[in-house]
Amino acid sequence: MTASPTLFTRIIAREIPSDIVYEDENYIAIRDIAPKAPVHLLVIPKNVSARLDEITDAEEMGRLWLTAVKVARQHAADYRLLINSGEKGGQVVFHTHIHILAGWENGPDSDT
Template sequence: MTAQPTLFERIIAREIPSDIVYEDEHYIAIRDIAPKAPIHLLVIPKRVSARIDEITDAQEMGELWLTAVKVARQHAADYRLLVNAGKGGGQVVFHTHIHIMAGWEHGPDNDTGSA
């Protein structure tokens, strides 16, 4: 039995429309449909892994983060990069992705992840 494609696989395949803000051979970045920030983008690898800790190749991991930074810098001077890993970590779509959140005038409304 073959697993059903994830929402993100269907977006990558253009089966589901989305607001694409960046795309290259390995990654796609889209606007989140339920934004939690004035700017809320998702950077999604085209190669499927359910969660970020399944990526074991250092080059692949580095390229994912460098792509997220590149996309973030195209949309904001200041930003937050966020990854949820697993249901208990807040992950909803089980296809690795990085959230880019930005655009708050005075910083985020909550203190989640601040340091």
Template sequence: MDNAAPGQPTTLFTRIVARELPADVVYEDERYIAIRDIAPKAPIHLLVIPKRVTTRLDEVTDAAEMGELWLTAVRVARQHAPDYRLLVNCGEGGGQVVPHTHVHILAGWESGPESDTQ
């Protein structure tokens, strides 16, 4: 199962969705998968990944699709922590490492992160 659009490269995330690579899956439905980040930046660090591939968040132009992504991220976050941060990096210059839209869920600090950019 390759959800990459024609002409787009297969990514780490498309391989996880296809079960070609192992991942610690914490949530899945027909449109999204959420996994634990392998290099966590917080005590709880999850990634919510759309199964439909777009390279970066600003390529999602449908309001319903954008809303569903954020609602899914909130649903997953609330299952794992009472307080959390949602974060998206757009493009290499914005810190995005995998060219496949995804939302980071960061949580689990005892008294919050050290800064608002952590």
């Protein structure tokens, strides 16, 4: 049985338009459509896992984090990386992804 396509697999396949800020053979990074920070990007592996703890290969995990850092540094000097894992952990789209949050003038706990 094949899993249903996620929102992110449909974006990767270009079935749904998105503001792509980075792409290579393994990852895509897009702007979040409901940003929680002045800069809110999502780094999405093209190899689908529903949640972070399904990634068991250390090299794969390292590549994901290194890609997120690379993309973050292209958009901000200071940033926050965030992963929600599982419904009770705040995950909404069940396709592993890293949120990059940045761009606050006075830090993430300020209003700007």
